[in-house]
Amino acid sequence: MGVFSYILLNNIIPLTVMIALGVILYRAFKLDIRTLSKLNFYLFSPAVVFKMLYESTLSLAVLGQTMLFFVVYFAAMFILMEIVIRLRGYKGGMVPAVRNSVIFYNSANYAIPLNQLVFVGDAFTMSIQIIIMMMQSLIPNTYGIYSVNRTKSNELGKTLRTIFSMPVIYVIPIAFLMRGLEVPIPGPIYTPINYISNAFIATALLTLGVQLGSMKWKLMLSDVMLSNVLRLCVGPAVGFGIVLLLGIHGTMAQALVLSCAVPTSLSSVLLAVEYDNEPEFSSQVVFSSTIFSIFTVTLVIYLMQFIR
Template identity: 25%
Template sequence: MPELALIFIDTLVPVFLIVGLGYWIGPRLQIEARSLARSAYYVFAPAFIFQILSVADLAADVVFRVVGALVLTTLLTGALAFVAGRMLGRGGEVTAALILVAVYGNVGNFGLPVVTFAFGEQALPLAGIAFLTVNAMAFLVGVTAATWHKSSPLRAFGTALRTPALLVAIPAVLVNVGDATLPLFADRAIGLLADAMIPVMLLTLGIQLAAMGRPHISFDVVLGSSFRLVLAPAITALLVFGMSLESADAGVTIVQSAMPAAVFSSIIAIEHDLVPDLVTTTVLFTTIASAVTLALLLVLL
């Protein structure tokens, strides 16, 4: 079997099957995506991050290089999206929407399972670092872009720092560095919650996509999708190879940069009335298109 087909079947099909299940059962069982999403945001994701960071064995220089590459990718991608929007004569709202979808990849409920299937569970600690970095930076840049007429970057940064998954990172690192051992009951409880994160997030993604309705593909949707699926991973690839990261670490970082637009970006757009139809359609379009772009990327890696 050709390598591309094998990668698609073994790595991406399991992910899309669970997303498809959520897409199918959501409307039929009248499951509200918001409740599942909030559970993942406040419970499952923090437990997952605590579990992997408290036992991760990652070299500090690798972590710094990965974080640096992803921070620079977010800033450069956002800046280029801003320039493109202005050059095309788009207004402030459309330009901000392009920035939002360009910088905010679905590194959680899509990226983590793809990395797991592509690189194995040993890649999860680094994927978790990428998850935290992308979410913090994308939330800061995305919310700032969405509210630049009525809020401040400082407020957006403060909101990003209060993300539950980020809050548990510090005690998790302290447990790791201090070589501490949690009580068995606590360790098992956290483990059970952490193990539930990926399937819950994938089901939630499917339910959220089902609620979006039929998309209208415009030039701006294709443009934003190109920034998210092509430009962002290309920038990350140049950065990580320039930083001499080992191939596996570089691969995890690039793949996380190549994720489709995050569903949470549509929530931000709706909350701030930021061309929600454009953002939501881009989320759906990039999720479908990523079946092809991720398969091709994994072959190249």
Template identity: 30%
Template sequence: MSFSELFTTFANNLLPIMAVSAAGFLLGKTLHIDSRSIGRVLFYFLSPVLVFNLLVHSKLPGEEIAKTGALALAVMFSSGLLTLAGGLLLKLERPVLVSALITAMFANNGNYGLPLIAFAFGQDALSHSTVYFVFSSLTTNTLGVLISSLGHLDFKQAVLGMFRVPTIYAVLLAGLFNHFGVILPTPVDRTVSLVAGATIPMMILLLGLELQRARWTKHLSALGLSASVRLLGGPLLGLLFTSLFGISGVARQAGIVEASMSAAVANTNLAAEYKLDTSLVAASVLISTLLSPLTLTPLLVLLGK
């Protein structure tokens, strides 16, 4: 693995994302843009349309969808167990431990993962990463809420909350279209493609907008734990479970990269909503995002060989 390979991989795949994200960061600082409103547009409209568009055109076999979903769940649960074990050894207080737990478990599979995989491995890999993103999103909005609430919300309420996640309906609709062989009329197909094309740039801009709200934390051991599990444990877990589940080709590439992403921006919303350590969560998102090129660049080179 030469310096030239690393530099070219970084410049072609990560640098464009960093540049657009930096623009979002600067726009947020100078124009005081409301990132929450943009986030809601993405969550309720743009992201579901992107998911529908990718799945309705990909025609992924059910077995591959199941394997990718199992991979996403296995990586998240294993990341949680590693963080829990580390947090108990470090004797972290419960709010701090839970804050570290959610940032280690729930990665930035949408805003960061989707564009990176699209650049590095193309449309076929993007379809697989979309499935990973859907499972990750659903888990964040159910298990993530349960963990963050520390018992304030019962399991039934959390499960019902899953049905308020629009992407699940995009998945179901795409599944029905594929099952019955429905072909979108040209005007509808072009409209859907147009909206889907706007989603990834908006995701990257939102990443920058959200990062400009980050604050530092005094809990450095918890910060180090969550960032290590995300950036170092994630790739190892991705390699392990893709091998165990027999995942290969572009599905393997997409799955391992998604498993290796930095902490999700959505974790900051969970922390604020359920009175966790917001400074720790925000710092974890910021640090893991800034350090991620150091782990993702060599990973992309290795996976591309």
């Protein structure tokens, strides 16, 4: 009951309040969703990724094993989604929208505090989650952009130009390089980075609220629920199978399984809004998966005690 209450009070209710404020602000002022989306892609998201990677302490051994897990897990979920997409007969923009709603998950503002709750501030498990967060920040800004643009245009050059305009793909290697070489960041530069990164969660959630407030509610219940089940139930089950396959044990196995149990990432909404690719579906999935995660994540945490 303690874990259930903590997730409700510290994850679900604060997220819901911020989303509700976004809805209210849109109703009152008709905020421009595309401006908010660009702020997230080009300013807030790169700042928070840089700050977390620059301040982290990652060993090569943990980095290698976590990366191996992530690659295998991502490939498994991608293949699973291709099968589901074909069985359901999705067409056009729904193909990347459904796929992205399952393979992109909230590894930052949901998974990081959750990791700290479950493992009581363990630096080792935190480093694992930061690696997952890094990959989950990089892929939406590369493959994610490619997938939503591929359905609208055959111009590969244009799509690649869009991808290479994303700051995150440059921020990650720069942060690693500066941390590895112990390059200090001057205070007048680091202070704005802190300010901007601290605003990321609020701005991303307000953006989701504005999107929910602006859309014409077309209930897509079966598709939304299917995505929720795949993300919240099948996702951690696949993660558990992969840690067994790779022979990962103990705390590391638990941290990796927990990282797979979180709801759909805000990145899927930001991509959908920025490139006008099924924003209604994506918004409904993010909102509903966040709510349902209170039950599914609590169950996963309970079952983690059987991972040895």
